[in-house]
Amino acid sequence: MRLVSAIVASVAALAMSPASAYAEAVGPVSRVDDVPSDYENEEFTDNLIVENLPSQPEGPTVRGAAGSAPIDTFSYEFGGVQFSVPTGCFLTHVIKGEGVRITNQMSGVDCVGPSALLAKFCNTRLEFHYANTSNKTYKIVRGPLKSSCRTGTVDSYNRTTDHTLPRAGKACAQLFVSGKRRSMQCHYITL
Incomplete structure (x- = not known):
C-alpha cells in the first residue's frame, strides 16, 4: 500500500x-x-x-537482420521410405555485418507444435545464395550434406568468416531436402 x-x-x-x-x-x-x-x-x-x-556510445555498430520463412507441407522419399513434413516448420536466416561486408551468416530449421515431433528431415543441405540487384545469382556457398535424419530440425549452418560481397543485391538461405529446394529466406544487401 x-x-x-x-x-x-x-x-x-x-x-x-x-x-x-x-x-x-x-x-x-x-x-x-x-x-x-x-x-x-x-x-x-x-x-x-x-x-x-x-x-550506448555513438559510433560504428554491427548491423544485421534476422528472418524466418515457412516451409510448406511436402512429402519425399529417402532410402526407400516415404516421409512427410507438415506445416509448422520454419527456415531461419540471420546475417550480421554492414553494407556489403558480412561478418557472420547463419541458417537453420526449427519446427513448432506437433511438427516438432512429426517432421523428419533426411538428406538435407543449407546453402547461401547471393544475387545482384537484377535478381541473378552470382555465388552459391553450400553447407555440408547431412545424409542422416533429424526430427523437428535441421542442423544449423554457420558461416563465420568475414567476407565482402562484390555488389549490392540480396543474400538468401535455402533449404534443400533430398536435392529439392523446400524453402528460401532472403535479406537485401545495400551499400
Whole structure:
C-alpha cells in the first residue's frame, strides 16, 4: 500500500513539475524529457527496483537482420521410405555485418507444435545464395550434406568468416531436402 501511495504522489507531482517529481521518485534526471514509462494497471512488489541504463556510445555498430520463412507441407522419399513434413516448420536466416561486408551468416530449421515431433528431415543441405540487384545469382556457398535424419530440425549452418560481397543485391538461405529446394529466406544487401 505504501508503494501505491508513493506512485500516486509521484504521478500527482508530475502534473506540476515532471522533471523534479521524477527525480524524487526514481533518481537524478539527466534530461527534461526523461519521464517515467506508463505503469498504469501494473502491480509491483514491495522491493521494486527501477534501473536506468546509460545510452550506448555513438559510433560504428554491427548491423544485421534476422528472418524466418515457412516451409510448406511436402512429402519425399529417402532410402526407400516415404516421409512427410507438415506445416509448422520454419527456415531461419540471420546475417550480421554492414553494407556489403558480412561478418557472420547463419541458417537453420526449427519446427513448432506437433511438427516438432512429426517432421523428419533426411538428406538435407543449407546453402547461401547471393544475387545482384537484377535478381541473378552470382555465388552459391553450400553447407555440408547431412545424409542422416533429424526430427523437428535441421542442423544449423554457420558461416563465420568475414567476407565482402562484390555488389549490392540480396543474400538468401535455402533449404534443400533430398536435392529439392523446400524453402528460401532472403535479406537485401545495400551499400
